[in-house]
Amino acid sequence: MKNINGFFREKIDSILLFVMILLVFWIVFYLNRLDMSIYILAAQISAFIYCIYLFVLFFKYKKTKRIEAIVEDLRSENRSLKYEYNVSRREMREYFMMWIHQIKTPITATKLILDSDKVDNRELLKQLFYIDDYTNMALNYLKISEFERDMDICGVSIDSIIKPILRKYSILFISNKISLEYEPIDFMITTDAKWFGILVEQIISNAVKYTRNGKVGLKLQHCDESFVLEIYDTGIGISSKDLPKIFDSGYSGFNGRTNQKSSGIGLFLAKQIADKLEVAIEVESTVGKGSSFFIKGKNVF
Secondary structure (H helix, E strand, O other): OHHHHHHHHHHHHHHHHHHHHHHHHHHHHHHOOOOHHHHHHHHHHHHHHHHHHHHHHHHHHHHHHHHHHHHHHHHHHHHHHHHHHHHHHHHHHHHHHHHHHHHHHHHHHHHHHHHOOOOOHHHHHHHHHHHHHHHHHHHHHHHHHHOHHHOOEEEEEHHHHHHHHHHHOHHHHHHOOOEEEEOOOOOEEEEEHHHHHHHHHHHHHHHHHOOOOOEEEEEEEEOOOEEEEEEEEOOOOOOOOOHHHOOOOOOOHHHHHOOOOOOOOHHHHHHHHHHHHOOEEEEEEEOOOEEEEEEEEEOOO
């Protein structure tokens, strides 16, 4: 109906012209007292031919409108892709500007350690850990755009994901005098082990980064169809003002401004991974008491 109305609106001038021509001929026949049956026959034939003409034009009109709609959709999609590309490019540029600034800190610290008379091997290992950690974060940030092609969903033990991460961060647990609260978790979940591990690692990294002389712990609540993995710490906590923005790209809040090792990318990366794995992240925090991150997912194993 929309096409028909649009077509007749476009052809109204042509239709009116045809009607006026028929009217002129009728006047001529009437004034000259000519045989009106001849006029009626000619008018019928003309109307029939004109209707066929309009019918053909209507199908051409429909085809044209369909092509115009496809072209407009493609243009809209192209504009959307350009916008997404520009946003992605800007975010990547901002990230690597922060990353370059961030990685300078452990490099400078390593240089100072090596230049000193007494080399502290433990501190040197700590700074090398940060360099390795930042490099892996940059690689994961680049790979997130190809997440679907790099995904392998299967049943995996929670312990097999968490234990390697805790071993990796043991140097920071010792350096920051953090005690670990963790009991082996005998539970299987259905997920991508690699990306779920990166998600958990970013939250553990954040907990260790802002905790001194305190505790970091992990515990799991689960039933047959769902699970909640809690990662908690007794660190400096997150202010209620910063809490809604902690997963934004580049946002590090007050804590980040007081910590040179904060880029605001770790939790952003964690949220991106969580969305793609279709798990939720919730946060509870009190300044001066610590934070709890809850990873909530459905289990179909």
